[in-house]
Amino acid sequence: MALSERAQRLLQRATRYRARSERAEIVDLMRGLGWPAFEPVVVFEEQFGGLEYRVRGREDGLKLGLWFDADGPEHQGGKWFFACADHPTQQAWFRMDQAGAFYVDEVPLASSMTVWLESEAAEDELVDLQAKWWLVSFPCSHPEDDLVGRIELPPLIEATDELIRWWTDSRTRLVARRAGTPEDPRWHLRAWCSTPQAAEGLVRMLEAATTAITAEQPRVGLWPAP
Numbered sequence: 001m002a003l004s005e006r007a008q009r010l011l012q013r014a015t016r017y018r019a020r021s022e023r024a025e026i027v028d029l030m031r032g033l034g035w036p037a038f039e040p041v042v043v044f045e046e047q048f049g050g051l052e053y054r055v056r057g058r059e060d061g062l063k064l065g066l067w068f069d070a071d072g073p074e075h076q077g078g079k080w081f082f083a084c085a086d087h088p089t090q091q092a093w094f095r096m097d098q099a100g101a102f103y104v105d106e107v108p109l110a111s112s113m114t115v116w117l118e119s120e121a122a123e124d125e126l127v128d129l130q131a132k133w134w135l136v137s138f139p140c141s142h143p144e145d146d147l148v149g150r151i152e153l154p155p156l157i158e159a160t161d162e163l164i165r166w167w168t169d170s171r172t173r174l175v176a177r178r179a180g181t182p183e184d185p186r187w188h189l190r191a192w193c194s195t196p197q198a199a200e201g202l203v204r205m206l207e208a209a210t211t212a213i214t215a216e217q218p219r220v221g222l223w224p225a226p
Contacts, residue, residue: 003114004158007121014053017063021049030066035073040100041066041082044113053117055124057224062087062094064113084113108178111161118159119175122166126173126192127224133192134199135223138206139179140187150205171198192223 003011021029026045030037049065067083074081081103085094092104102110110116126133153167153174160166165176174191193199203218 004118004121006125007114007117007158010053010055010117010121010124011048011051014051014061016050017052018050018065021045029068033068033072035082036080036098038080038098040112041084041096041098044084044096044100048113048117053120055120056127058123059224060088060090061120108163110163115159115161115164118156119164119166122156122159122168122173122175130194133194133223134196134220136191136193136199136202136206136218136220138189138218140176140189142187151202171195172202 023042023046026042026049027037030042044064045066051065052061052063054061063086065084067086070083073083080098081095082097083093084096084102087094095103096113097103100112101108102113102116110119151167151172151174153169153172156166156168156173159175163178167174171194172191174189176187176189179186179188191199191202193202199220203220206218
């Protein structure tokens, strides 16, 4: 899937920490190391390997690319997993399976790197829309059951899969992410509201929706953090 203009702008601001490799070079290197050269993994390295991006407002991002100097992919549960990204401060294992799904440690984050980058770009773009937002954060059991029917936001299709869900309009941008493992299928939601009144209205709606709140109440704060 081609990247949206939004995601292309995110990557246009990325820096390159190592040279881009052509497809044939990537395949030859993987095979020379004794690695299986799965198509989604090769495409990821060809398109994004060597790029380091940063999400504005959050002021962090990832260095993308296969770790050719590491021990190599691991085979777990019938799948191959490849180390594929690094965070500047977070001690976590970012990896990709043979089908292209993106994980941190054992937790799946997105069905593909394309969806992940579209999600990152949806957050990055917020600073272009206005300088300050009111961020509402809260847990829920399932976004469609607990929230979406009440707020009627249109989906942001390119940034949405079974692990990440985005919705947006001119006043609110909302993301739901899987917070746990398949055995612990919690979701965590974040909503950026354009005014404090919109944030207060969202909190009131959440408090009235008894199934939307699980272990904690909604939290409201300024974004970017002062």
